[in-house]
Amino acid sequence: MKKTVAPHSQALKDNLGQRLRRIEGQVRGLQKLIENDTYCDDVLMQVASVQSALNGVAKKLLSQHMHTCVKTRLAAGDDAVLDELDTTIERLLKR
Secondary structure: OOOOOOOOOHHHHHHHHHHHHHHHHHHHHHHHHHHOOOOHHHHHHHHHHHHHHHHHHHHHHHHHHHHHHHHHHHHOOOOHHHHHHHHHHHHHHOO
């Protein structure tokens, strides 16, 4: 992992932490649904819900990344950050 260019604000950490704890609970719920032989379509709907929640975390973090880390590196003349950002966005969109 790369060194942090711009530290995350406490508000962002709190927000992302809360979202991830909620997702963790959803995943535990998925495990119980599987253990209880829940109807597949109901499980799949819950999987979609978890994926959507993870996408929300990714969007929030990507926005923060662009407004802090990418901006800082561009201001320092580091244009390579744009290729890195392209790769990151491409990976996120493959989901």
